[in-house]
Amino acid sequence: MLVTRMERLFESSKGRGRHIQKLYVVSSFVAICFIWVYRLTHIPSNAKWAWLGLFSAELWFGVYWLFGQALRWNLIFRKTFTNRLSQRYDESRLPGVDIFVCTAEPEIEPPMMVINTVLSLMAYDYPSHKLAVYLSDDASSVITFYALLEASTFAKHWLPFCRKFNIQPTSPAAYFNTLLSKNPYHHHNHAKHLAPIKKLYEDMKRRIEDASKLGAVPSEARSKHKGFSQWDSYSSRRDHDTILQILLHKMDPHNSKDVDGFVLPTLVYVAREKRPQYHHNYKAGALNSLLRVSSKISNGKIVLTQDCDMYSNSSQSVRDALCFFMDEEKGHEIAFVQFPQSFDNFPNDLYGNSLPIIMEVELPGADGFGGPLYIGTCCFHRRDALCGKKFNGECKIDWNEENDELMKEANDLHEVEEESKVLASCSYEQNTLWGKEMGSRYGCLVEDVITGLSIQLQGWKSVYYNPQRKGFLGIAPITLLQILVQQKRWAVGEIQILLSKYSPLLYGHGKISLGLQMGYSHYNFWATTCLPILYYSIIPSLYLLKGIPLFPKMCSPWFIPFAYVILGESASNLIEVFMVGGRIQGWWNGLRIWLYIGSSSYLFALIDIILKCFGCSDSPFIVTTKIIEDDIFQRLKKEVMEFGTSSPFFTVLATLALLNLLCFFGILKELLLSKGVLASEKLVLQILLCGFLVLINFPIYQALFLRTDKGRLPTDVTIKSIALALSACILFKLLI
Numbered sequence: 245m246l247v248t249r250m251e252r253l254f255e256s257s258k259g260r261g262r263h264i265q266k267l268y269v270v271s272s273f274v275a276i277c278f279i280w281v282y283r284l285t286h287i288p289s290n291a292k293w294a295w296l297g298l299f300s301a302e303l304w305f306g307v308y309w310l311f312g313q314a315l316r317w318n319l320i321f322r323k324t325f326t327n328r329l330s331q332r333y334d335e336s337r338l339p340g341v342d343i344f345v346c347t348a349e350p351e352i353e354p355p356m357m358v359i360n361t362v363l364s365l366m367a368y369d370y371p372s373h374k375l376a377v378y379l380s381d382d383a384s385s386v387i388t389f390y391a392l393l394e395a396s397t398f399a400k401h402w403l404p405f406c407r408k409f410n411i412q413p414t415s416p417a418a419y420f421n422t423l424l425s426k427n428p429y430h431h432h433n434h435a436k437h438l439a440p441i442k443k444l445y446e447d448m449k450r451r452i453e454d455a456s457k458l459g460a461v462p463s464e465a466r467s468k469h470k471g472f473s474q475w476d477s478y479s480s481r482r483d484h485d486t487i488l489q490i491l492l493h494k495m496d497p498h499n500s501k502d503v504d505g506f507v508l509p510t511l512v513y514v515a516r517e518k519r520p521q522y523h524h525n526y527k528a529g530a531l532n533s534l535l536r537v538s539s540k541i542s543n544g545k546i547v548l549t550q551d552c553d554m555y556s557n558s559s560q561s562v563r564d565a566l567c568f569f570m571d572e573e574k575g576h577e578i579a580f581v582q583f584p585q586s587f588d589n590f591p592n593d594l595y596g597n598s599l600p601i602i603m604e605v606e607l608p609g610a611d612g613f614g615g616p617l618y619i620g621t622c623c624f625h626r627r628d629a630l631c632g633k634k635f636n637g638e639c640k641i642d643w644n645e646e647n648d649e650l651m652k653e654a655n656d657l658h659e660v661e662e663e664s665k666v667l668a669s670c671s672y673e674q675n676t677l678w679g680k681e682m683g684s685r686y687g688c689l690v691e692d693v694i695t696g697l698s699i700q701l702q703g704w705k706s707v708y709y710n711p712q713r714k715g716f717l718g719i720a721p722i723t724l725l726q727i728l729v730q731q732k733r734w735a736v737g738e739i740q741i742l743l744s745k746y747s748p749l750l751y752g753h754g755k756i757s758l759g760l761q762m763g764y765s766h767y768n769f770w771a772t773t774c775l776p777i778l779y780y781s782i783i784p785s786l787y788l789l790k791g792i793p794l795f796p797k798m799c800s801p802w803f804i805p806f807a808y809v810i811l812g813e814s815a816s817n818l819i820e821v822f823m824v825g826g827r828i829q830g831w832w833n834g835l836r837i838w839l840y841i842g843s844s845s846y847l848f849a850l851i852d853i854i855l856k857c858f859g860c861s862d863s864p865f866i867v868t869t870k871i872i873e874d875d876i877f878q879r880l881k882k883e884v885m886e887f888g889t890s891s892p893f894f895t896v897l898a899t900l901a902l903l904n905l906l907c908f909f910g911i912l913k914e915l916l917l918s919k920g921v922l923a924s925e926k927l928v929l930q931i932l933l934c935g936f937l938v939l940i941n942f943p944i945y946q947a948l949f950l951r952t953d954k955g956r957l958p959t960d961v962t963i964k965s966i967a968l969a970l971s972a973c974i975l976f977k978l979l980i
């Protein structure tokens with residue numbers, strides 16, 4: 245009998261230029277070994293300890309660099325065939341998809357933004373009776389509830405509009421924005437439909453924003469929906485019952501269809517119970533409540549987790565994700581499909597390129613080893629894997645299984661609400677495996693990465709899918725301080741993974757591939773890189789003041805490995821930046837932000853972790869603000885860095901910048917006093933390093949001394965950093 249192989253639902257291809265890349269890695273590693281050898285064989289008597297310190301820094305840089313290369317070894321790119329999916333599975337055979345959106349602070353995550361995200365997700369090109377959207381509101385804000393209620397009404401117009409005109413993106417705000425930049429004739433066809441829907445949107449927006457400003461919902465609206473009564477017994481954000489409301493449901497006879505008579509996706513508002521005596525475990529806790537609540541209401545086999553600031557930019561993403569899960573050959577191994585986190589609120593690359601490199605290079609690299617990381621949002625999960633099921637090789641599931649027995653009759657809806665509330669209560673998780681072996685894992689500030697890792701350790705694979713049209717777009721922090729704070733949170737979380745029972749380096753062997761172990765370690769060790777970075781930015785510059793060389797002379801053969809590594813790394817970073825569509829300026833900015841994160845965020849992360857070991861610190865999850873003040877945005881547009889407040893982060897950065905400036909002036913003076921020519925030959929790399937640090941810190945000198953706008957560094961930071969840098973130089977000159 246002739247067996248024809250079924251056509252695959254997705255295709256994988258390898259990255260270009262991988263042979264050159266491998267050659268580069270090997271040759272660079274040889275050069276790094278030479279550097280180590282040089283350090284060990286040339287220890288000078290006048291700077292023994294400084295020298296050994298440099299050796300340690302270079303040793304650690306080298307090992308750390310190697311971890312990073314694992315993520316560049318074998319890039320994989322995926323392509324899906326949604327047409328084959330539709331041919332093979334008719335609507336009735338597609339699985340239910342539950343979408344979780346998390347929000348936590350309406351002051352910095354405006355309800356309008358949240359409902360735009362929700363609306364964009366409700367409008368997926370997917371059978372609506374199989375879609376359910378859940379909003380978790382950790383602020384239990386009545387305004388957010390009111391906004392969602394408004395959105396549920398607006399959806400009745402918006403979803404048919406999207407369907408009729410094939411609207412992309414399906415977030416109303418983002419869509420209306422794209423119209424501004426496009427040729428109006430292009431939309432002539434639906435111009436007459438556009439005006440009324442835009443008006444509906446603007447009216448809704450006004451009502452919600454008025455309520456936000458007022459801090460209260462108009463009493464007329466309040467009296468119209470029973471859901472509001474749940475706030476009657478409400479005492480505070482940290483102390484209240486579960487608030488849960490099914491706003492749209494296909495079983496609801498009065499309120500389930502859009503204006504064209506089609507069923508709408510299910511829409512549910514959840515504010516889990518909070519009590520002061522129970523830790524709520526931040527976003528991980530929210531997701532687990534949603535996992536349980538949704539299992540009662542819709543129980544979709546696929547779960548999409550989404551941050552409230554990430555709207556859907558492509559209505560095809562659900563079908564794309566299903567091409568992986570439902571692929572006959574490989575689908576049964578895949579636990580989650582991660583899409584990139586992309587942003588559309590950046591007018592330029594002033595704050596560097598670190599995320600694009602992760603999204604365009606490192607995650608495809610992790611995919612090459614079968615395990616892109618779960619990054620919290622834009623990720624489709626197989627529900628049972630997320631809920632802790634182990635992979636057993638024969639997980640071929642029947643996607644088609646109907647869940648309708650969950651809800652037989654409409655008058656059950658209220659009952660279902662009441663039963664679901666119990667699942668979102670504080671005490672429900674006590675003495676269960678939730679947060680330990682089930683659901684999102686607790687106790688780690690990157691709950692996403694540790695959760696993805698634990699799923700992979702259970703034997704599952706994951707996939708990274710980066711389509712041409714971005715699946716999701718969102719908001720990234722756009723002031724320096726926000727970035728540094730976010731990076732500190734991530735670095736603390738990553739080191740928590742290293743120290744946890746999931747540590748890829750310690751316990752990953754045999755469960756995940758070596759490449760993936762190294763890749764995870766690259767992130768896990770983030771915080772520790774502050775030590776070599778700080779050492780390199782301080783010690784060689786200070787030794788300039790004494791004229792003591794710490795690097796080989798230019799004419800020495802040992803100069804070659806240093807030059808090779810420096811030039812090679814710069815070139816390879818530059819190529820990566822160009823590959824992700826950046827410019828040379830972006831590369832330079834990226835280098836700066838890497839340095840700033842390394843010397844401040846990672847330093848404070850490390851201190852936090854050490855304090856934690858002594859039980860003195862508990863780093864909370866600091867939510868990133870999603871709003872930006874206009875004057876800050878104007879400065880960003882002009883590529884002017886934002887400081888504006890005093891913060892220990894800035895004091896560290898300014899001190900380092902000033903220290904290097906002082907050392908640089910010091911050596912300049914020496915050189916000008918003529919005996920320099922001879923000295924400069926011995927000190928060439930050291931002078932270059934110090935000069936580089938001065939050059940890259942230019943925005944800090946400006947912010948300290950030249951700027952007058954509100955984004956400059958405040959005077960107390962200036963005074964503190966001058967005092968610190970000066971005393972460091974003087975003490976060094978006197979004592980060492």
Ligand SMILES: O=c1ccn([C@@H]2O[C@H](COP(=O)(O)OP(=O)(O)O[C@H]3O[C@H](CO)[C@@H](O)[C@H](O)[C@H]3O)[C@@H](O)[C@H]2O)c(=O)[nH]1
Pocket residue numbers: 346347348349353380382525526527530550551552553585619620621689690691692730733734737865866867868869
């Ligand atoms: O107690 C909390 C705290 C946060 N959130 C939500 O978590 C999401 C992420 O928070 P955000 O402040 O935007 O953090 P980011 O650093 O931007 O988030 C990245 O990093 C997090 C881990 O640190 C991941 O959870 C996110 O998915 C990922 O986008 C937001 O939707 C928040 O509303 C909650 O629901 N409850």
Ligand SMILES: [Mn+2]
Pocket residue numbers: 551553719868
């Ligand atoms: Mn975010």
